[in-house]
Amino acid sequence: MNIFFQQVLNGLTLGSVYALVALGLTLVYGILHIPNFAHGALYMVGAYVAFYLVGSLGANYWVAMAGAAVVVAALAVLSDRLIFHRLRNAPPLHDMIAAIGLLLFLEAGIQAIWGAEFHRLAPPYPQIVRLFDLVAPAQRLIIIAAAFGLMFVLHLFLTRTLTGSTIIATAQNREGAALVGIDATKVSVLTFAISGALAAVAATLFSPINLIYPSMGHLVIMKAFVIIILGGMGSIPGAIVGGLVIGFAESFGAFYVSTNYKDIIAFALLVLILSFRPQGLFPSGARA
Amino acid sequence: MTSKTWQKPLLAVLLAFAIIFPMVAANDYYIYVMSLAYIMAIAAVGLNLILGYTGQLNLAHAGFMAIGAYTVGVLTVDYGVPYWIAFVLAGALSAVVGFFAGLLSLRLKGHFFSIFTLCVGFIIYLIIEKWDALTHGTVGIIDIPAPSGLGPIRFDNTWSQYYLVLFFLVLSLWFMSRIVHSLLGRAFIAIRNGEDLAETLGINLMRTKVLAFVLSTFYAGMAGALYAGFVRFIGPAMALESHTFDMIAFILVGGIGTLFGPLLGAILLTWLTQSLQFLQDFRMIVFGPLLILLIMYFPQGLIGYWRQRQARRAAASVQDRRLQRSVLASQQEVRSNA
Numbered sequence: 198m199n200i201f202f203q204q205v206l207n208g209l210t211l212g213s214v215y216a217l218v219a220l221g222l223t224l225v226y227g228i229l230h231i232p233n234f235a236h237g238a239l240y241m242v243g244a245y246v247a248f249y250l251v252g253s254l255g256a257n258y259w260v261a262m263a264g265a266a267v268v269v270a271a272l273a274v275l276s277d278r279l280i281f282h283r284l285r286n287a288p289p290l291h292d293m294i295a296a297i298g299l300l301l302f303l304e305a306g307i308q309a310i311w312g313a314e315f316h317r318l319a320p321p322y323p324q325i326v327r328l329f330d331l332v333a334p335a336q337r338l339i340i341i342a343a344a345f346g347l348m349f350v351l352h353l354f355l356t357r358t359l360t361g362s363t364i365i366a367t368a369q370n371r372e373g374a375a376l377v378g379i380d381a382t383k384v385s386v387l388t389f390a391i392s393g394a395l396a397a398v399a400a401t402l403f404s405p406i407n408l409i410y411p412s413m414g415h416l417v418i419m420k421a422f423v424i425i426i427l428g429g430m431g432s433i434p435g436a437i438v439g440g441l442v443i444g445f446a447e448s449f450g451a452f453y454v455s456t457n458y459k460d461i462i463a464f465a466l467l468v469l470i471l472s473f474r475p476q477g478l479f480p481s482g483a484r485a
Numbered sequence: 486m487t488s489k490t491w492q493k494p495l496l497a498v499l500l501a502f503a504i505i506f507p508m509v510a511a512n513d514y515y516i517y518v519m520s521l522a523y524i525m526a527i528a529a530v531g532l533n534l535i536l537g538y539t540g541q542l543n544l545a546h547a548g549f550m551a552i553g554a555y556t557v558g559v560l561t562v563d564y565g566v567p568y569w570i571a572f573v574l575a576g577a578l579s580a581v582v583g584f585f586a587g588l589l590s591l592r593l594k595g596h597f598f599s600i601f602t603l604c605v606g607f608i609i610y611l612i613i614e615k616w617d618a619l620t621h622g623t624v625g626i627i628d629i630p631a632p633s634g635l636g637p638i639r640f641d642n643t644w645s646q647y648y649l650v651l652f653f654l655v656l657s658l659w660f661m662s663r664i665v666h667s668l669l670g671r672a673f674i675a676i677r678n679g680e681d682l683a684e685t686l687g688i689n690l691m692r693t694k695v696l697a698f699v700l701s702t703f704y705a706g707m708a709g710a711l712y713a714g715f716v717r718f719i720g721p722a723m724a725l726e727s728h729t730f731d732m733i734a735f736i737l738v739g740g741i742g743t744l745f746g747p748l749l750g751a752i753l754l755t756w757l758t759q760s761l762q763f764l765q766d767f768r769m770i771v772f773g774p775l776l777i778l779l780i781m782y783f784p785q786g787l788i789g790y791w792r793q794r795q796a797r798r799a800a801a802s803v804q805d806r807r808l809q810r811s812v813l814a815s816q817q818e819v820r821s822n823a
Contacts, residue, residue: 415607461612
C-alpha cells in the first residue's frame, strides 16, 4: 500500500512538472504554430536564476521563484520580438532552426557563466509529512499543490478575463481574432511571457529534488513535446492530462519495469501511439 | 550558363587542392582536423538530402551516424569482424533502421515529423547508453582498429586515412549529384516545394520520402563507420541531437539544398572552431546566434547566395541584350524611314 502510494505521489510530482512545461509549449504552439525547441532552455535558465537568487543573494525560495519567472518571461518575450515575430512569414523550417539556435545559445551561455557541473538548490522544506502510515516529503506535496494551483489560476485567467479570452480567441482563429480587433502583438507577447513564467516556475519547483545543469532541459522538453503531441497541439486540457499520463507511466514504469529505461517509456509510448494513430490521441485543432 | 562552364575546372582545382593538402599542411594535426571535417561533411551531405532537397527536418541524423559507428565498434572490437565487412554492415544497418523509422515518422508532417525524429534520436541515444552488454554503456568503445589495408594500401597513419576519407567524400558527392540530378532528385525537390502539388504530379509521396530518408541515413551510417575507424573511440554522446544541430549549422552556412553547401559549411565551421580553440565548449555562444542570423537574413547560405547573384547577373545580361536589340531595331527603323 505504502509503496503504491509512493508511486502515485511520484507520478503526480513528475506529472505536474511536465504539465507546467507542456502548458507553456502548447500555448505558444496554439498561438504562433511554433514548436519552440528553446522552451527546454528557458526551463533550464529558470532553474539557474532561482539557484542564483537563493544561493548567492540569499533570497527566499518563493521570491526566487517569482524572480526566475520574471526573468524567464522577459527572455521569452525578447525571443519572440527579436526572432520568432520576424520569422512569422518564413517557412516553418526557419522557425525550428531559429529555435534550435536560441537553445544552443542559452545553453552555452549558462555553461559559460556557471560551468558544466551539477548544482543543487537547497530544499526549502526538507520536512517529511506523515499521515496515518503514509509518508511524503513536503517538497513533493508543495510541487503538486503549487502546480495545480497555478494551472487553476491560469484556467481562470484564460476563461474568465477579457485578456485571457483574447489568447483563446487567437488560438482558435488568428484571422478572426484580428478581425474583431484583437491586437496580435499583445497576444503573442503575453503568451510568450506566460509560457516562460510557467517554465521557470516548473524548474524552481522541481530543482530542490533534482539537479541543475546546462542540459537539464533536454529530457523535459522532449517529454513536453511528447505530451502535447499526445494531448493535441494547442490543447490546454490535453497538456495537463498528457503530463499526468506520462508522469504516472514513468513512475510506475520505473518501479515495475526498470529504472534504467524509465526515460525511454515516454518516447516508446509516443512511437507506439503514433504508429497506430498518426493523428494523436485527441486529434483536436489543426495538424499541419 | 557561365556557372556551368566554370563548374568542371573549378571542381578539378578543388580536388587538386584536397589532394595536395596533406603535403602543404603544417603538421599531422591539420590533416587530422581536415579528415574529421570531411567525415562530418559526408554525414551533412546525407542530412541535406532529406532536409535541403526534400524539406523534412530530421533531428535524428546524429543517431543514425552513431548506429553506423557503433556497428563498426561493436563488431570489430567485441566480435573480431574485419573492418571493411563491419563498414558495409554499418551502412546497411543504419539504412534498415532508417527504413523503419522513416515508415513511422514520415506519416507525420512538418513540425510533427521533426518532433518525432527528435524523440527517435533520443531513443537511439538512450539505448546506446543503457544497453551496457552490447554497447559498453557510458564508457564507450575504445581501441577500435583502424581500417585494415586493401591490397598493397595500408591505412595506419593520418596521411593514408586522409586519402581514404577523401575518397569516400568524393564518392558520396558524386553519388549525391547523380541522385539530385535524376528524376528522383526532381521528385524530392517537388515534395519540398509543395507536397500537394507533388502528389498531383503523380509522385508517390510516402515512397519517395521514405527513399530520401533511407538514403540519408545510409550516408549517416557510412560517415559513422568512417568516424569509428578514424577517431577509434566512440561514446553514446555522439548520438545526441546537438550533433545533428552541428550538421544543420554546416548545411545552413554552406547553402541548404545545394550539393557542395554541406561540405563548404563543414570545412569552414570546423576550422572556425579550431581557430577559436578557447571557445571549444562555448562555440555555441557564437554558432547559436549565427544560426539565427543566417536563417533570418541569409537563409540560402554561401553557395545559395552565389547562385542567386549569378542568376541575377544572367537575368540582367539577358535584359541588357534585349535592350540593345530594341535600340538597334529602333535605330534601323529610323534609318529606313529616313
